[in-house]
Amino acid sequence: MDVYYELLKKPVFTLNDVNQFYQNMESACSAVRRLLNKGRIVRIKKNMYTCISGETDSPVANKYQIGCAITESSYISHHTAMEYYGMGDQVYYDIYVSSKTPFKEFEFDGYNYCYIASKCDIGIEEIMYSGGIRVTTKERTVVDSIKDMDKIAGIEEVIADIEAVTYLQEKRLLQYLQAYHNQFLYQKTGYLLLAYQNKLGLSDDFFEFCRGKIGKSKRYLTKEMTGGKYDNSWKLVVPNDIYGMKNGVLDDSI
Template sequence: MSYLKKQGILSHIRKGVYMPSDMQDKFRIACNAVDDGCIVYHAALEYYLLQTQEFNWLYVHSSSCFRTFEYMNESYIYKPVKFLLNPVLIDGDNPYPIRVTSLNQTIIDCLYNINLAGGLEELLYAISELDPEKISEDEMLHCLKLYNNKSLYQRAGFILHHYKDKLGLSDDFFDVCRKNMGNNTSYLVHPYHCNSYSKEWNLCIPDNVMKQNQKDAYYEI
């Protein structure tokens, strides 16, 4: 390893991990520098080109905990998800494939932890840019069931209902959300920012979190 490093063939990524020096793809590095690495949360949104901001850090799920490490001005941060449902494998024949949470799981994961999605505005942009042909309400409902979190059903119902027609979501989807949501009041984001209320979803929300103009939806925080 020392010889190959001196020859410029390998680079030291983190303790005990070396990869080809010409490896420039941060997603491949994220997935292969840790055990069973998988891109999650905002990093997954970025991979799917559903982000407005490009951070200099990536959230990575791994089968074993790892310390944050830096390589080529990028920070790789351990942020495990509760489960992996149908993760997408890209370039499986490549020695350094990319693994990323499915689009459907990514949306539910980000609704569960909006901060890790880059914030509410970033998440709303991502959902507004989704291709309805790539969305499966059955898979999203399965993810919601695996989370088994009443507040998540409230957040998913409230936000996704604004995109019901665009994404082709059925009434049954929202009936399931209503059936499983809690009786207690929940908060979309930090209570400090919530000064309005959705009676339908028993959810405290920011004022004007969603406004509708004549052509399409636009969002304010």
């Protein structure tokens, strides 16, 4: 039996997976070393491997499969989830992986795998016949991107992601907003989605619900901005020309 062909069935595998064919850890380790030396498999990180395709001479596992195999609870989120859905406006080399279990960030095959602490258990879909890919729903992805705007994406990327979405399920949005239970998140989400209300299929009731949750606090939409204008409806200070921004500054080409 050539164990390589058995391992090809699993995009990402560990020593324990290899040991299923040997029932002896020493023999499994020897097999892994032998396959590594022959260039038939490659080490992603400690105790995490993938096969090298004989056809393309590239790793069999893609970046999404790798991200979802880092821990038992890991899943693709934020801008990487948008990219998975085909909505990214450019190529990013940071792969955002949410997980209940922390992991040390690492680089493999040109991509940086970045840890995000998972703070919500709902809105995660396991994609059938995908080799183990778990990804946040489009609605959860939008909410997460807005929530972590200052930590991860930046306002211009969040707006680009929202513009790429054609429809959102209102019930799901409310479910995720309620799960996070954060006044500022209601403010930001309501303000940013209002400009796309008709395209996204959101009702007036959705925005009234969000307004009812924001309290009396006045905040800046993003920490990156200076100056701006005050939106009394959402109690937010926002950039003067928020939809003409690119990379945090006004885009002169617009």
